Amino acid sequence: MSDILETARAAEAAVEELPRKEAWALLQAWREVYCAPVHAATGKWAIGGAGGCAWHAFSHDYAPCLTGRQALARYAGQPAGAFLVLTERSNDAALRCEGPALPDFSDLRQDVYVAPPTFDWTMVFTHEGEAFGPYFSRAEWLRHGMSGDR
Numbered sequence: 001m002s003d004i005l006e007t008a009r010a011a012e013a014a015v016e017e018l019p020r021k022e023a024w025a026l027l028q029a030w031r032e033v034y035c036a037p038v039h040a041a042t043g044k045w046a047i048g049g050a051g052g053c054a055w056h057a058f059s060h061d062y063a064p065c066l067t068g069r070q071a072l073a074r075y076a077g078q079p080a081g082a083f084l085v086l087t088e089r090s091n092d093a094a095l096r097c098e099g100p101a102l103p104d105f106s107d108l109r110q111d112v113y114v115a116p117p118t119f120d121w122t123m124v125f126t127h128e129g130e131a132f133g134p135y136f137s138r139a140e141w142l143r144h145g146m147s148g149d150r
Helices: 002-010 020-034 036-042 068-076 139-144
Strands: 014-017 081-086 095-099 112-115 121-125 135-138
Touching: 002 014, 002 095, 020 036, 020 081, 020 112, 020 121, 020 139, 068 135, 135 139
Parallel strands: none
Antiparallel strands: 014 095, 081 095, 081 112, 112 121, 121 135
């Protein structure tokens, strides 16, 4: 938990830890955007059901995304301001942040979901490191495809 919090603070973000119920509701709202294709195909919000990871929407090609260095570059180019830091593990911190720069969670090797409160875009750092991820996606890519925004 503290690694996520420390990484956000190291990026000079003002940080508010979220209560579990609010964090879970925000993660579900994230899933309703980025895991909608998974849900449409399987009836579940994650590959592998309740024990699966939502980010598999990207690794299993259900949702369009950039990966690796391209994902990191696109993420670095997003305006910081207000952003959320969410996880699927209930014992990890979920945060509402405001700051001048977006934190890089790559070194944590944890599943960390970063998005603005609008969920217009998302960056997902995974426990797999460079083997799977990180992933960057935009909500509009799920509606219209990526071709015009690469």
